Amino acid sequence: MAMNRREFLKIMGGTTAALAFPGVLLQGCKKAIEKASERTQVIWIMAQSCSGCSVSLLNKLNPGLESVITEYIGLNYHQTLMGGTGHVAIQVLEEAVKKKRKDYVLVIEGSIPTKNEKFCTIGEVDGHHVSARHWIEELGKNAKAVIAVGSCAAYGGIPAGKSMVTGENPTGAVSASEIIKDKTIINVPGCPPHPDWMIGTILHLILKGMPKLDEYGRPLLYFGKTVHEKCERLFYYKRGIFAKEWGDKGCLYELGCLGMDSCCDIPERRWNNGVNTCTESGSGCIGCTEKVFPDYGKRGMYQHLHGDSRKENNNSSIAGIASGGGKLNG
Amino acid sequence: MAKVYIDPITRIEGHLSIEMDVQDGKVVDAKCRGDMFRGYETILQGRNPVDANQIVQRICGVCPISHGISSSKCLEDAFGIKPNKNGRVLRNLILAANFIQSHILHFYHLNALDFVDITAILKYRGSDEGMLRIKNWADNELKVKNGRIDQITAVGPFLPRYEGNFYVKDTDTNLDLISGYVKALDIRQKTHQMVALFGGRAPHAIGLVPGGITTVPTKDRIKKFRKLLGEAEDFINDVWSHHVVAVAKTFPEYFKLGKYENFLSYGAFEQDNENKTFTFDRGAVTGDRKLDFTTEVITENVRYGKYRDGSDLHPFKGETLPSPDKKDGYTWIKAPRYKDLPMEVGPLARVVIGYMNGTGGIKVELDKVLRQFNAELPTAYSVLGRHVARLIEGKILAKEMYKWLDEVEVNGKPRNSYTIPDESRGEGLCEAPRGALGHWITVKNKTIENYQCVVPTTWYCSPKDGKGVYGPVEQALIGTPITDVNNPIEAARVVRSFDPCLACAVHVVEGDREIGNFKVC
Numbered sequence: 001m002a003m004n005r006r007e008f009l010k011i012m013g014g015t016t017a018a019l020a021f022p023g024v025l026l027q028g029c030k031k032a033i034e035k036a037s038e039r040t041q042v043i044w045i046m047a048q049s050c051s052g053c054s055v056s057l058l059n060k061l062n063p064g065l066e067s068v069i070t071e072y073i074g075l076n077y078h079q080t081l082m083g084g085t086g087h088v089a090i091q092v093l094e095e096a097v098k099k100k101r102k103d104y105v106l107v108i109e110g111s112i113p114t115k116n117e118k119f120c121t122i123g124e125v126d127g128h129h130v131s132a133r134h135w136i137e138e139l140g141k142n143a144k145a146v147i148a149v150g151s152c153a154a155y156g157g158i159p160a161g162k163s164m165v166t167g168e169n170p171t172g173a174v175s176a177s178e179i180i181k182d183k184t185i186i187n188v189p190g191c192p193p194h195p196d197w198m199i200g201t202i203l204h205l206i207l208k209g210m211p212k213l214d215e216y217g218r219p220l221l222y223f224g225k226t227v228h229e230k231c232e233r234l235f236y237y238k239r240g241i242f243a244k245e246w247g248d249k250g251c252l253y254e255l256g257c258l259g260m261d262s263c264c265d266i267p268e269r270r271w272n273n274g275v276n277t278c279t280e281s282g283s284g285c286i287g288c289t290e291k292v293f294p295d296y297g298k299r300g301m302y303q304h305l306h307g308d309s310r311k312e313n314n315n316s317s318i319a320g321i322a323s324g325g326g327k328l329n330g
Numbered sequence: 331m332a333k334v335y336i337d338p339i340t341r342i343e344g345h346l347s348i349e350m351d352v353q354d355g356k357v358v359d360a361k362c363r364g365d366m367f368r369g370y371e372t373i374l375q376g377r378n379p380v381d382a383n384q385i386v387q388r389i390c391g392v393c394p395i396s397h398g399i400s401s402s403k404c405l406e407d408a409f410g411i412k413p414n415k416n417g418r419v420l421r422n423l424i425l426a427a428n429f430i431q432s433h434i435l436h437f438y439h440l441n442a443l444d445f446v447d448i449t450a451i452l453k454y455r456g457s458d459e460g461m462l463r464i465k466n467w468a469d470n471e472l473k474v475k476n477g478r479i480d481q482i483t484a485v486g487p488f489l490p491r492y493e494g495n496f497y498v499k500d501t502d503t504n505l506d507l508i509s510g511y512v513k514a515l516d517i518r519q520k521t522h523q524m525v526a527l528f529g530g531r532a533p534h535a536i537g538l539v540p541g542g543i544t545t546v547p548t549k550d551r552i553k554k555f556r557k558l559l560g561e562a563e564d565f566i567n568d569v570w571s572h573h574v575v576a577v578a579k580t581f582p583e584y585f586k587l588g589k590y591e592n593f594l595s596y597g598a599f600e601q602d603n604e605n606k607t608f609t610f611d612r613g614a615v616t617g618d619r620k621l622d623f624t625t626e627v628i629t630e631n632v633r634y635g636k637y638r639d640g641s642d643l644h645p646f647k648g649e650t651l652p653s654p655d656k657k658d659g660y661t662w663i664k665a666p667r668y669k670d671l672p673m674e675v676g677p678l679a680r681v682v683i684g685y686m687n688g689t690g691g692i693k694v695e696l697d698k699v700l701r702q703f704n705a706e707l708p709t710a711y712s713v714l715g716r717h718v719a720r721l722i723e724g725k726i727l728a729k730e731m732y733k734w735l736d737e738v739e740v741n742g743k744p745r746n747s748y749t750i751p752d753e754s755r756g757e758g759l760c761e762a763p764r765g766a767l768g769h770w771i772t773v774k775n776k777t778i779e780n781y782q783c784v785v786p787t788t789w790y791c792s793p794k795d796g797k798g799v800y801g802p803v804e805q806a807l808i809g810t811p812i813t814d815v816n817n818p819i820e821a822a823r824v825v826r827s828f829d830p831c832l833a834c835a836v837h838v839v840e841g842d843r844e845i846g847n848f849k850v851c
Contacts, residue, residue, distance in 0.1 A: 058435070058518065070467035085340050087335075092482055092490070101480060158370075158385055159370075165375040169373070171367060276529075278536045280530075
């Protein structure tokens with residue numbers, strides 16, 4: 001099943017991006033699909049992950065995962081999906097390193113522990129456990145490109161969270177960009193990331209080259225706007241109607257929704273074949289695509305930047321609020 | 331005697347490896363090793379208790395719903411509230427949808443490649459567009475990558491694999507299972523749509539909160555849920571059930587392998603707001619004998635765990651400091667024991683306990699399968715028994731979900747309200763698709779003083795304890811025949827049948843705080 005134009009636009013940036021850059025996308029589209037027959041190889045490696053990104057990947061639709069694997073990429077290594085086990089699986093990584101393969105995109109899921117290499121090991125070579133960090137360093141050297149999927153690989157995420165009592169992190173968990181320093185890492189954060197963001201970024205890289213990134217290394221296609229800007233509940237915000245408890249009618253700001261300070265396109269793209277969104281469900285945004293997730297300094301998950309900024313922002317224009325997007329990271 | 335390593339065990343959640351001694355073609359010793367550590371409970375200290383409801387879901391991307399619900403129940407206990415009826419019923423629907431999601435993922439995408447000969451796709455002669463696409467792709471991969479630097483990855487991620495005379499031989503059965511694998515991809519994501527309809531998104535549902543859930547159950551959402559449930563139910567009855575039987579008929583020896591006979595369940599899918607009756611019962615069993623259920627007899631031992639010693643303590647009193655270079659420490663998993671017994675938890679445990687109690691349709695469904703194979707209950711204590719148990723749970727939950735949908739008050743409030751007390755403590759017990767899950771909290775100054783999780787995989791992937799008693803997976807492995815030490819697929823099948831989830835298994839509380847004593851029931 002080849003992608004039609006509409007599907008291609010959807011995966012590449014959704015309708016908003018298509019409106020924003022119609023010429024560029026339309027021009028590249030046909031040529032890009034033709035080029036898709038030359039598949040780029042992907043090595044997907046997991047360190048301190050919960051597998052949530054991979055499970056989200058399995059939810060890929062239009063095209064579905066079987067189509068992605070058989071038509072668009074060559075998935076060389078993926079711990080959760082691959083047929084090989086033990087040394088048969090590790091052989092793929094070993095060969096890629098030994099033969100100095102340069103033909104693959106390295107995808108990293110999960111943070112990387114630095115306090116002790118034994119906090120995460122993957123396989124054995126010559127009778128020795130190999131740390132996740134070692135694989136990532138070695139495979140990173142020759143990779144065509146490196147994509148950090150999920151907030152753990154992108155920024156450290158929850159495994160890099162600090163005890164609010166001791167201020168310490170148990171394993172010294174860090175992001176991919178703190179391990180691979182000589183390459184531009186494309187960050188696809190989210191906890192989990194939407195499957196379109198992951199596959200869309202890989203396809204963009206393969207078909208159209210490096211996507212434009214923001215200052216946090218995120219593709220602008222998906223992370224260029226705040227949640228607030230396109231929120232289903234913006235109507236209430238504009239009228240000053242605020243929910244007092246979860247799920248109630250109204251803007252969720254007072255409950256600690258971080259949509260004003262967090263960037264992603266979920267209100268438009270929506271989760272799981274479009275059946276719901278974080279804000280529509282009445283829970284609000286927890287800022288999971290932001291670098292500061294989940295500590296937000298020491299504010300915690302459902303706390304705003306400073307007191308009740310709603311009152312300060314209440315009368316300002318949407319554009320004005322939007323420009324404050326990503327303030328959480330400041 | 332040969333040392334045999336399977337490192338990593340792929341097609342499970344997380345980082346697990348197995349070390350075995352094989353003599354005369356049989357496993358004589360086994361070590362189960364958890365290879366990753368994060369320290370979640372430390373990270374939770376000092377936060378707003380409500381944050382835990384989101385953070386703990388990230389312990390595991392396959393069963394976040396169970397962690398979310400355990401946490402909600404734990405917080406409710408600490409806050410002194412209960413969910414309202416809508417909250418309870420909607421949570422059951424979300425959890426059940428995720429059970430089916432996880433069980434389908436387990437049978438097809440994690441386990442099927444141990445049985446199916448994926449290369450049979452090259453023999454496909456039919457006209458199904460999807461199957462032809464896979465056939466042409468596989469054919470092309472083998473040709474294009476032949477002699478290339480990445481030759482080993484041809485038909486990835488399905489190849490390379492353990493090679494030998496291991497797989498289904500009948501072409502039609504293989505092709506049918508391959509088409510099941512593809513169909514299961516679609517049904518699995520649809521069950522995740524069901525989770526998201528009421529849970530906000532999947533995985534990592536945003537809509538679970540103390541008191542219930544946040545999404546109001548509109549008529550439209552219920553209608554969509556019911557439609558997706560119908561598709562899932564058809565798949566369970568028409569596809570999955572045939573495939574489980576097909577695998578069992580081809581590999582009947584796996585009713586005799588991976589044996590284990592101690593079982594524990596905390597109970598799941600509350601039928602009332604008082605935690606009295608469940609669709610899947612609470613209980614403990616050893617062999618054919620029922621044991622009294624109480625969490626007070628649980629201890630954790632770290633003799634062979636990579637933690638500083640503090641053995642045989644109740645988990646609430648855990649003294650566990652990571653010690654990565656400890657001599658004899660071979661895993662990041664602790665060794666929990668129930669009255670000194672290592673327990674298997676998960677679908678087989680729930681089905682055996684339900685069977686012995688004569689609960690719901692469990693006995694009827696399991697008897698149906700046992701009759702087909704002319705077998706008695708202990709036959710089910712095996713690799714194939716675990717696969718059958720997941721299917722039985724899928725069937726029963728699909729039926730129950732229709733009843734629960736009828737119980738939902740349309741457009742009604744989906745939760746109760748709460749306030750966070752200054753000081754309190756709470757317990758939340760639930761079942762994950764892969765077994766018994768418990769969360770415990772102490773609240774001080776309206777923040778988390780301590781948070782503790784005891785999770786399913788810790789139970790069955792546990793190492794030896796101080797008395798030298800092996801963990802369930804280790805015991806199940808001992809005696810397993812290995813025909814080729816370079817391709818030990820039999821051992822991989824035994825391990826995978828438990829559905830290990832290592833992200834869940836490995837995370838401990840740091841320090842020596844006492845978290846209090848709790849009673850269950």
